[in-house]
Amino acid sequence: MGIESVRVPQAKVALSTASVYPESTAAAFEIAGRLGYDGVEVMVWTDPVSQDVDALRRLSDFHGVPILAVHAPCLLITQRVWAKDPWEKLVRARAAAETLGASTVVVHPPFRWQRTYAREFERGVWRMADETDVRFAVENMYPWRYRDREMLAYAPDWDPTQNDYRHFTLDLSHTATARNDTLAMVERMGDRLGHVHIADGNGSAKDEHLVPGRGSQPCAEVLERLAARGFDGHVVVEVNTRRAMSAAEREEDLAEALAYTRLHLAAPGPAGTGAGRTPADPEAGRSASPRRGDA
Secondary structure (H helix, E strand, O other), X not given: OOOEEEOOOOOEEEEEHHHHOOOOHHHHHHHHHHHOOOXXXXXXXXXXXXXXXXXXXXXXXXXXXXXXXXXXXXXXXXXXXXXXXXXXXHHHHHHHHHHHOOOEEEEOOOEOOOHHXXXXXXXHHHHHHHOOOOEEEEEOOOOEEEOOEEEOOEOOOOOHHHOOOOEEEEEHHHHHHHOOOHHHHHHHHHHHEEEEEEOEOOOOOOOOOEOOOOOOOOXXXXXXXXXXXXXXXXXXEOOOOOOOOOHHHHHHHHHHHHHHHHHHHOOEEEOOOOOOOOOOOHHHHOOOOOOOOOO
């Protein structure tokens, strides 16, 4: 019988700065460095530091934590961040990524009421992607639900695989909220899957962003498939720690998420194909019983 080794994952594991909320963007760099993340994804939002390229570069240099991705300000609460014009937001996100050495800009599909933007979105994203080496990775979203009513809030579609984009971002909390088949979406995205937000969910109408392994999503299987195909994008831990009772509990969650992600990205392979790294203790990446709801 052949002896299996473990491939060192090609994908880097980053921490979304949104994962430390209500702590600051600056705190995310410090936590990411201390826990051993490979870098951060900057969520550009209402924290002034997240909008300031010079401040972000100083934080990256001080903590020795690379900025691997920039999440453009696409949320309802960021409609006025950087600019009112959504195209100007993407231009600034691209410039920030180029300046900071980030390889990816994450962008949501437009809201339906952004009619002109939505009408031009697919062509516009292609045009912007042609002007840079930075990937514009369009993220899967979900229908908005209230009781038994459903609102289609995104256009052209909340499912970006219904349209033609060069790169996709897969978010597993969003697949849970959408109640769609995550593995089927992975297959539809194919080689254009360039970026992953690893999180979990149980199909609630709320976008839960649980620590991976605490919900119903096939987080482990997705990571293992990525490893098997030699995925070389970034996997970003984007979880909700708002209900953590202390800074220590928040960091425990973020450390657990990192261990889980690294464990399942370390795909077994034939002897001699990897660097011969011994896998982490399997218990480190196994889901603990939820201590609380993170909805």
